[in-house]
Amino acid sequence: MDVNDLKGLFAEVNKRMTTSLEHVRHELAGVRTGRASVTILEGVQVDAYGSKMPLNQLSSLSVPEPALIVAQPFDPSQIGAIEKAIRSSDLGLNPSNDGRVVRIPIPPLTEERRRELSRHVHKMAEEGRNVVRQVRRDANDRLKKLLKDHKISEDDEKKGLDEVQKITDNHIKQVDDLQKKKDQDLLGH
Numbered sequence: 001m002d003v004n005d006l007k008g009l010f011a012e013v014n015k016r017m018t019t020s021l022e023h024v025r026h027e028l029a030g031v032r033t034g035r036a037s038v039t040i041l042e043g044v045q046v047d048a049y050g051s052k053m054p055l056n057q058l059s060s061l062s063v064p065e066p067a068l069i070v071a072q073p074f075d076p077s078q079i080g081a082i083e084k085a086i087r088s089s090d091l092g093l094n095p096s097n098d099g100r101v102v103r104i105p106i107p108p109l110t111e112e113r114r115r116e117l118s119r120h121v122h123k124m125a126e127e128g129r130n131v132v133r134q135v136r137r138d139a140n141d142r143l144k145k146l147l148k149d150h151k152i153s154e155d156d157e158k159k160g161l162d163e164v165q166k167i168t169d170n171h172i173k174q175v176d177d178l179q180k181k182k183d184q185d186l187l188g189h
Contacts, residue, residue: 006152006160009139013164016135017171024128024175031117031124032091033185036063036106041071046085048078058082059102071095071102114186121186125179129172136168 029039038061045052055061058078059071071086073079079097086095086104092113095104109117140161147157 005146006156006163009142009160010163010167013135013139013167017132017167020128020131020135021171021174021178023131024124025178027124027128028121028178028182031121031182031186032106032109033117033182035185036065036067036069036104038063038069040091040106041069041086041089041104044085044089044091046078046081048081055082055085067106067108069104069106071104072100073102076100109186118183118186121179121182125175128175132168132171132175136164139164 029037030042032040038056041055041061044055046055046058048058055071058075059073059082062070062072064070071082073082076099079099079102083095083097083102086093086102093104093106095102097103143152143157143160143164146152146160147154152160
């Protein structure tokens, strides 16, 4: 195995860590901050046409005001099912419909709920950091095995471990930044 394979290893490490980072970013986008965002409805499944379907496949979602989401059903006969699915989700939302659209007011968050959501954000960020650390562990084990099998030199192993640590630090910092930003949105600190 030559040094080019180390480049391949770094590329794979980077890719796996970036995937984890994107997962954290996606998860955090789904956490409600008191401002209306269609991403908070991503997990809502509607009983329609004999199966469960994602809300965004049954209606177009828009945010006409900072504290309001509007769901415009593609098929008006599904308006009741859409309203019911939003109400029964654990988002604490109380939608209403006027026969054409479902209006979903986003109530302001209580201080207690903000702290609860902040703890949830910290937990999601920590899970993301753990995945990044696991990728680092896998990469370091692979580097040690390459050294043991005499496929790379000790210097290459040391450079490899340093590079993997640099990639890890970068991704963990990005997870920390996402967590800080979400906390700021939630708690306003």
